[in-house]
Amino acid sequence: MPFGLSNAPAVFQRFMNDIFSDMVDVCVVIYLDDILVYSNDPAEHKRHVREVLRRLRKHGLYARADKCEFNAETVEYLGYILSPEGLKMSSDKVHTILDWPEPRKVKDIQSFLGFCNFYRRFIEDYSKITVPLTRLTWKGTPWDFSESCWEAFNTLKQAFTSAPVLAHWIPDSQIVVETDASDYALGAILSIFSADSDIHPIAFHSRTFTPPELNYDIHDKELLAIFEAFKVWRHYLEGSALPVDVVTDHKNLTYFSTTKILTRCQARWSEYLSQFNLVVRFRPGRLGTKPDALTRKWDVYAKGRDGGYAFANPQNLKPIFTQDQLSASLRATILFFPVLRSVSLLDYDQLISDIRSSYSSDSLAPRILSALSTSSASSDTPSTSAPASSASLSRWSLSPSNLLLLNGLIYVPDSADLRLRILRSKHDHILSGHLGQSKTVGLVRREYDWPGLRRYVRDYIKSCTTCMQSKPQLHKPYGTLQQLPIPPRPWDSISMDFIEPLPTSAGSDAILVVVDRLSKQGIFIPTVVTCTSEQLAQLFITHVFSKHGVPAHVTCDRGSEFVSRFFRSLGEALDMRIHFTSGYHPEADGQTERVNQTLEQYLRVYCNYQQDNWAPLLPLAEFAYNNAPHASTGVSPFFANKGYHPAISVHSDRDIASERARELALLRSPGSD
Numbered sequence: 001m002p003f004g005l006s007n008a009p010a011v012f013q014r015f016m017n018d019i020f021s022d023m024v025d026v027c028v029v030i031y032l033d034d035i036l037v038y039s040n041d042p043a044e045h046k047r048h049v050r051e052v053l054r055r056l057r058k059h060g061l062y063a064r065a066d067k068c069e070f071n072a073e074t075v076e077y078l079g080y081i082l083s084p085e086g087l088k089m090s091s092d093k094v095h096t097i098l099d100w101p102e103p104r105k106v107k108d109i110q111s112f113l114g115f116c117n118f119y120r121r122f123i124e125d126y127s128k129i130t131v132p133l134t135r136l137t138w139k140g141t142p143w144d145f146s147e148s149c150w151e152a153f154n155t156l157k158q159a160f161t162s163a164p165v166l167a168h169w170i171p172d173s174q175i176v177v178e179t180d181a182s183d184y185a186l187g188a189i190l191s192i193f194s195a196d197s198d199i200h201p202i203a204f205h206s207r208t209f210t211p212p213e214l215n216y217d218i219h220d221k222e223l224l225a226i227f228e229a230f231k232v233w234r235h236y237l238e239g240s241a242l243p244v245d246v247v248t249d250h251k252n253l254t255y256f257s258t259t260k261i262l263t264r265c266q267a268r269w270s271e272y273l274s275q276f277n278l279v280v281r282f283r284p285g286r287l288g289t290k291p292d293a294l295t296r297k298w299d300v301y302a303k304g305r306d307g308g309y310a311f312a313n314p315q316n317l318k319p320i321f322t323q324d325q326l327s328a329s330l331r332a333t334i335l336f337f338p339v340l341r342s343v344s345l346l347d348y349d350q351l352i353s354d355i356r357s358s359y360s361s362d363s364l365a366p367r368i369l370s371a372l373s374t375s376s377a378s379s380d381t382p383s384t385s386a387p388a389s390s391a392s393l394s395r396w397s398l399s400p401s402n403l404l405l406l407n408g409l410i411y412v413p414d415s416a417d418l419r420l421r422i423l424r425s426k427h428d429h430i431l432s433g434h435l436g437q438s439k440t441v442g443l444v445r446r447e448y449d450w451p452g453l454r455r456y457v458r459d460y461i462k463s464c465t466t467c468m469q470s471k472p473q474l475h476k477p478y479g480t481l482q483q484l485p486i487p488p489r490p491w492d493s494i495s496m497d498f499i500e501p502l503p504t505s506a507g508s509d510a511i512l513v514v515v516d517r518l519s520k521q522g523i524f525i526p527t528v529v530t531c532t533s534e535q536l537a538q539l540f541i542t543h544v545f546s547k548h549g550v551p552a553h554v555t556c557d558r559g560s561e562f563v564s565r566f567f568r569s570l571g572e573a574l575d576m577r578i579h580f581t582s583g584y585h586p587e588a589d590g591q592t593e594r595v596n597q598t599l600e601q602y603l604r605v606y607c608n609y610q611q612d613n614w615a616p617l618l619p620l621a622e623f624a625y626n627n628a629p630h631a632s633t634g635v636s637p638f639f640a641n642k643g644y645h646p647a648i649s650v651h652s653d654r655d656i657a658s659e660r661a662r663e664l665a666l667l668r669s670p671g672s673d
Contacts, residue, residue: 019055028052029077035063036077045071079118086200087166089119097160102153103145109136116156120204122166123159127185127206130156167192167200175240177229177278178247181221184209188229190236205232220265222250227269230276237276244278251282352403354418355410362413364451365404368396409449422448423460430617431648433602433624434467442629442636446645470604472597484555487518490641491548495555496562497592499600500529505615512536514544515595517555520630521637522595524618533564540570550574555589557581598625 009032016030027048029036037052039045049070056063069075074083081088097116103109113133120126132152135141174193179186187206191199205228209221216224226246230237237244248254262270359365371393397405404411412418426432426443435443441457450456461467487493495517500510508526515522525543527535544551554571556562558580571578581589602621603614623646626637633640 019059019061020052023048023051031078034078036075036082042071086168089122089160093119094160098157100157102150106137106143109133112153113137116160119160123156123204126156126159126204127187127208129159131208166202167194169202169236170194172241174242175237175244176247177226177233177237177244179222179225179229180249181218181225183221184214186221186225186228188225188232190229190233202236203233205229216265219250219252220263222248222253223256223266223269226253226280227272230273230278237278240277242277244276246278246280247283248280249283254280254282256280351418351421352410354415355403355412358413358415358418359404362415365411365413368393368404368411372396372398406449406451409445410447412448412450414450419450419456420460423457427457427461427464428466430606430620431624431627433598433621433628434464434470434605435598435624435628437461438631439628443627466605470601472601484517487516487553490519490521491516491544491551493517493553493555494544494551495589495592497557497589497596498527498531498559498561499596502614503611505612508615511599511618512539513592513595513599514540515592516548516637516641517591519637519640520591520633521641522599522622522625524599524622524625526615526618531561533561533566536561536567537570545574550576552577554578555581555592557589595625 013030013032016032017024020028020030024030027037027039029038035052037045037048039048053063074081076082076090079090079093081090093115100112100115101108103112113130116123116130123129129152132146132148133156136143136145136149170192176191176193176199178189178191181187185206185208187204189204190202192202194200207228209216213221213224226248256266256270359369395407396411397408399405399410412422422444423440427434427440432440432443437454437458440461441454444453444457484493493516495515497513498510499513502509502511506526508528510527510529510531512525512527512531513522514525523543525539527539531539552575554576556578561567562578563580568578570576599621602624603611603617606617606620607614627646627648629636630640636645639645
């Protein structure tokens with residue numbers, strides 16, 4: 001195709017791509033007739049150059065020697081200077097900008113900004129600097145090259161002389177995207193960590209908000225900055241081997257990937273961001289000045305329809321999320337560092353304060369308090385204003401701190417918020433594990449109680465979407481099963497089984513589950529599918545024998561690890577009888593299989609999307625299982641082994657249930673009367 005036609009550049013580019021199809025982006029970059037050959041060492045570079053020249057000659061194309069440059073470490077290509085240090089602007093282009101005459105009309109401004117836009121990725125705060133000049137290009141704006149325009153014109157020129165050297169993009173390096181948003185603009189910086197562990201900028205980006213975007217709340221503006229950065233730099237960020245570290249000064253964005261309540265805009269942005277491997281990290285604003293500089297300036301305003309400045313409409317600044325909504329949503333979802341975030345389930349002091357303040361609005365508490373005060377002042381029978389027999393006064397009392405107690409537990413008034421907060425901490429939290437009705441009721445009744453608690457818990461669990469999505473349907477086993485005898489003491493008889501294969505997490509892809517048949521206590525041990533009998537014996541000694549001694553009886557399936565000669569010899573040496581279940585009949589070890597279901601359900605609820613963080617969750621899953629009341633014993637496995645419940649949250653008042661347990665233990669001691 002001859003030159004001069006509109007399709008000629010595209011046809012020639014396709015022709016060049018066909019010639020060097022196996023070399024493009026391997027050792028050659030081609031834009032029309034500009035060819036850049038790059039290599040790792042001189043010998044390899046010589047072969048590449050010879051091959052490029054050979055192919056050009058083969059297809060009737062020739063390069064002018066005076067326009068070629070060979071064996072260069074620093075070259076100018078397509079307006080950029082490429083060097084080992086990074087990417088710089090062409091000195092000729094920079095001199096052209098510095099020598100640009102003062103604009104006399106709108107066309108001059110448009111030409112100047114169009115020329116500068118090519119290098120805007122080098123200029124930090126570019127959008128802010130050019131605001132006065134950009135306003136002159138708006139339709140209907142009278143020409144007035146004011147002092148602010150002249151200052152912006154010279155400031156932009158000066159910025160080109162001090163622009164930083166942008167680092168080269170290094171594949172498989174750690175990527176950092178720093179974002180920030182102010183009331184009227186957003187900004188972002190793309191950087192990477194080099195081999196010397198220093199962070200180097202790759203590109204800058206900033207823009208002002210449109211009039212509709214001005215009405216976004218600050219949460220959405222900060223999220224829009226992240227969305228904009230990933231949209232502009234998608235070719236860098238998509239398919240990153242390492243998680244992209246997104247740094248923001250808005251802490252609520254760290255919970256965005258796990259929240260369940262999204263607006264339409266947020267859902268659209270979330271769908272787009274889901275294709276990237278990213279982690280949002282909070283950094284206080286006082287520590288992050290670079291992206292702030294791109295957004296925080298008084299003169300960065302959007303253009304309104306009437307030609308004036310557009311401002312945010314206060315009527316539209318309605319909160320999308322409250323802190324309570326975010327916290328409630330996050331309690332049911334695993335965070336990036338669950339061990340660090342599981343120290344306290346509730347703000348106990350705040351909860352007690354809210355319970356006290358809710359007594360006056362409760363239908364039952366005022367009558368009970370009145371009846372208790374009357375009975376304490378007089379030994380006469382309480383009046384008819386006392387509660388009915390369903391809430392007998394004998395079940396009620398006052399704590400030393402004047403808290404109303406029902407059955408010795410803290411009474412929670414009829415407040416949906418209070419009861420919901422308690423139930424979320426005892427059911428949804430990672431240390432509770434989304435357990436069933438009876439176990440959740442048992443957890444709640446360690447400290448709190450109210451009439452109709454069991455029905456309230458049942459309705460809550462029936463409406464829990466997480467439970468419906470993750471729990472299997474259970475039914476009684478078919479046929480008649482022969483039960484094993486009840487062990488005489490804890491850890492005298494145990495059962496063992498493997499859960500495999502699983503996605504690799506922290507080097508493990510299987511779980512060894514060990515359950516005590518008497519106390520029902522479970523031990524969850526991360527291991528590998530290729531676990532040998534020797535490794536199994538080491539796990540057994542480390543996690544079972546060292547803590548509970550040698551069991552007299554072990555029930556397991558016919559896995560190769562269990563039936564091996566080594567494991568059998570270990571059982572004989574320790575005087576440990578090993579009983580194997582029938583082949584293809586897992587119900588013969590129903591106890592461990594049921595615990596496996598509970599563990600798998602827990603991991604389904606709290607694992608991330610990639611399902612590669614289950615190994616760090618095993619200690620928390622083990623705690624949640626052993627802390628929950630068991631249907632067979634009526635108490636938790638932890639309590640059955642140690643005689644007390646573990647402490648989860650720390651507060652000033654003593655745990656009522658724990659105090660009752662200590663009193664009971666004291667009464668049962670040999671020296672008590």
